[in-house]
Amino acid sequence: MKVTVIEDKCCGFATCISVAPEVFDIDSDQIAVSLIDGDLPERLHACAREAAEACPTDAIVIEE
Amino acid sequence: MSVLVIGGSVAGIAVADGLRSQGYQGAVTVVDADPSLPYDKPPLSKHALKEDWDPIKGLLRPEEHYAAKDIELVTGRTAVALDAVRRTVRFDDGSERQADHVVLATGVRARLLPEELMLPGVHAIRTAADSAAVRAALADRPRLVVIGGGFIGAEAASVAAGMGLEVTIVEALPLPFQHLFGADVAEAMAGWHRAAGVRLECGVMVAGIEGAERVERVRLTDGRVLEVDLVLLGLGAVPAVDWLDGSGLDLDNGITCDEDGRTGLPGIWAAGDAATWRNPVTGDHVRVEHWTTAKEQGAAVAHNIARPDEPARGAGPVPYFWSDQHGLRVQFLGTSAGHDATHLVHGSFDEPEFVVLYAREGRIIGALGVAAARHVMKYRTAISAGERIEGLLDPVGEAAGA
Numbered sequence: 001m002k003v004t005v006i007e008d009k010c011c012g013f014a015t016c017i018s019v020a021p022e023v024f025d026i027d028s029d030q031i032a033v034s035l036i037d038g039d040l041p042e043r044l045h046a047c048a049r050e051a052a053e054a055c056p057t058d059a060i061v062i063e064e
Numbered sequence: 065m066s067v068l069v070i071g072g073s074v075a076g077i078a079v080a081d082g083l084r085s086q087g088y089q090g091a092v093t094v095v096d097a098d099p100s101l102p103y104d105k106p107p108l109s110k111h112a113l114k115e116d117w118d119p120i121k122g123l124l125r126p127e128e129h130y131a132a133k134d135i136e137l138v139t140g141r142t143a144v145a146l147d148a149v150r151r152t153v154r155f156d157d158g159s160e161r162q163a164d165h166v167v168l169a170t171g172v173r174a175r176l177l178p179e180e181l182m183l184p185g186v187h188a189i190r191t192a193a194d195s196a197a198v199r200a201a202l203a204d205r206p207r208l209v210v211i212g213g214g215f216i217g218a219e220a221a222s223v224a225a226g227m228g229l230e231v232t233i234v235e236a237l238p239l240p241f242q243h244l245f246g247a248d249v250a251e252a253m254a255g256w257h258r259a260a261g262v263r264l265e266c267g268v269m270v271a272g273i274e275g276a277e278r279v280e281r282v283r284l285t286d287g288r289v290l291e292v293d294l295v296l297l298g299l300g301a302v303p304a305v306d307w308l309d310g311s312g313l314d315l316d317n318g319i320t321c322d323e324d325g326r327t328g329l330p331g332i333w334a335a336g337d338a339a340t341w342r343n344p345v346t347g348d349h350v351r352v353e354h355w356t357t358a359k360e361q362g363a364a365v366a367h368n369i370a371r372p373d374e375p376a377r378g379a380g381p382v383p384y385f386w387s388d389q390h391g392l393r394v395q396f397l398g399t400s401a402g403h404d405a406t407h408l409v410h411g412s413f414d415e416p417e418f419v420v421l422y423a424r425e426g427r428i429i430g431a432l433g434v435a436a437a438r439h440v441m442k443y444r445t446a447i448s449a450g451e452r453i454e455g456l457l458d459p460v461g462e463a464a465g466a
Contacts, residue, residue: 008121011106011386012393013356014441030393030437056356056384 001040002063003048005032009059019054020047032059065090067369068161070143070153071169072096073105075336075358077124079167080135082366092135093161095153097170099140100192101127106355108195109219110388113202114227119192143170146311148329165369168308168319168327168334169362172301172353177211177273185279188297189216198296205229206293209282211270213240215387217298218257222390225260232263232290234282239266245432246406249420252413252434256390265290301353303338316340318351324376325365333369335361344378354385381448392416395440398430398447407457410439419443423453 003023005016010031016024017032023044027033040048052060067083069076072094080094096102102124111117130137142156152162174188185206187198198220202208208224210217213235224231237243242250257264265284272283273295282290303318313327314320318340325333325341336358340351360379367377387394403422411418411434419439422430427450433440446456 008107008111009104011355012395012437013384013386014437017438018441018444026437028435030395030435056359 001045001048002038003034003036003040003052004061004063005034006059006061007031009057011057011059013056015054015056016051016060020044020051023048024051024060066163067092067165067167068151068153068163069094069167069169071171071336071338072098072102072137072139073169073171073336073358074124074355075171075339075362076167076169077102078359078362079169079335079366081125081133082363083370084133084135086367086370088366088370090164092133093138093163094130094135095138095141095143095155095161097140097142098191098193101125101139102137103192105190106386108192109189109216110223112192112195113199113220113223115199115203117199119196122192142307144307146308146313146332148312148332151331165331165333167325167365167369168305168332168338169336169358170304170307170338171358172337173304174297174301175299176297177270177299181273183273183275183279184277185275185293186273186295186297188299189220190301198294201294202227202229204293207291208232208294208296209234209290209292210296210298211282212298212300213237213264213266214298214300215385217296218253218389219387220296220298221257221262222260222388225257225262225390231261232265232292233257234268234270234284234290235264235266236269237266240264244400245420246400246403246422248406248408248413249432252416252418253389253394255413256392256416260390301337303351305338316349320349323378324368325361325378326368333365335365341379345381352383354383356380356384382444392435393437395433395437396430397432397440397444398422398428400430400432403429405453407453409457410436421453421456426453427451428453428456 012030024032052062069079080092103122143153145154151166154160174190207230210221210233213233221231239250269285271285274281319334321334321341323342323344337353340349364377400422405423407421417435419433419436431440431443
């Protein structure tokens with residue numbers, strides 16, 4: 001599984017960092033970034049999905 | 065089974081998508097007055113004013129989304145009347161549509177000046193076409209006057225200042241945002257404008273807009289005259305509900321709803337900027353013009369239509385909005401309405417990176433962050449619970465408390 005944040009959609013709501021702090025952070029532009037470039041370890045799949053679902057602007061894209 | 069959604073902005077599309085994700089099997093139709101594919105409105109006063117804007121980026125969903133989700137999308141058709149008993153909507157081309165549920169999500173329109181003042185070169189920003197017209201006008205490097213220093217005005221001013229244009233903001237209040245955020249935050253925000261070269265004319269109003277073929281001068285109530293090529297109006301917005309007059313709906317600063325999006329008439333729902341939902345905590349009816357609230361209300365209405373046997377869902381308890389000005393992101397959680405104290409709990413007004421908490425009667429009601437998403441968002445739970453403010457203040461906050 002891979003996660004990407006669409007910068008143009010992110011509104012900095014930061015739900016993702018509360019749901020999946022190991023996967024996401026907020027950068028200096030107050031936009032979410034993925035901390036993991038390649039494949040996500042399996043133990044983070046569930047929280048990454050939850051973050052994508054909870055994102056108010058649908059800015060998180062998950063490739064299974 | 066069928067649902068007819070009037071309005072294809074964020075609330076309307078959230079209804080349609082939410083119905084499908086809840087497994088709703090009936091027909092879903094979204095009708096919008098705008099001829100474009102449904103698009104996102106927050107960028108219209110921000111990035112979309114810049115030359116490099118790509119409108120494709122602004123779409124709420126890619127074009128193929130609607131067919132893929134079996135959502136019928138009708139654009140460029142304006143609703144003109146609702147027969148609430150028959151749940152039938154009539155459109156400007158004379159056609160009618162009937163459905164088991166009708167969701168009203170027609171949003172707001174920009175407040176304009178009286179017609180005689182709306183000379184060529186005077187613009188408001190509410191639709192993609194408005195934004196495109198302003199983008200084209202800015203490319204001619206005009207002298208710009210922004211009337212109203214609120215969010216739309218401040219965002220547009222900051223884009224224009226970033227392009228090196230001569231920009232003046234005319235604001236009736238002593239400082240923009242002072243009534244909302246208090247004097248300290250308002251002073252900090254005014255400082256960003258000044259540092260970017262934007263002229264702020266506060267405590268004064270517009271007495272006239274003059275020009276032969278198009279706008280040339282803005283006359284102020286103190287007698288001064290500003291020479292100008294382009295005027296942008298940031299005067300707020302009014303609910304687009306005129307078409308519902310006589311429908312039997314309760315219209316009072318928007319469409320009155322309960323906390324689940326039901327109007328007083330069976331099968332008629334409302335969501336988004338045009339809707340005045342009851343707040344289940346305070347009991348007040350409040351119309352909120354925030355993107356995330358519109359999205360939450362749309363999703364809630366979809367759930368409540370698709371799953372009538374389950375407990376009804378409401379909107380989220382903590383409103384949120386953001387604004388981009390002079391390269392800084394301002395974020396607000398909760399409300400500042402009726403605050404009686406403010407507390408600086410992170411950073412400083414000069415950095416500029418800070419978080420200010422708003423309290424009423426000793427309890428937190430809101431949090432404002434500038435360039436501090438991680439810090440401001442952690443107050444969401446406290447605001448939702450209405451926690452006592454003392455427990456949230458570190459020593460910095462107490463020292464700076466007002």
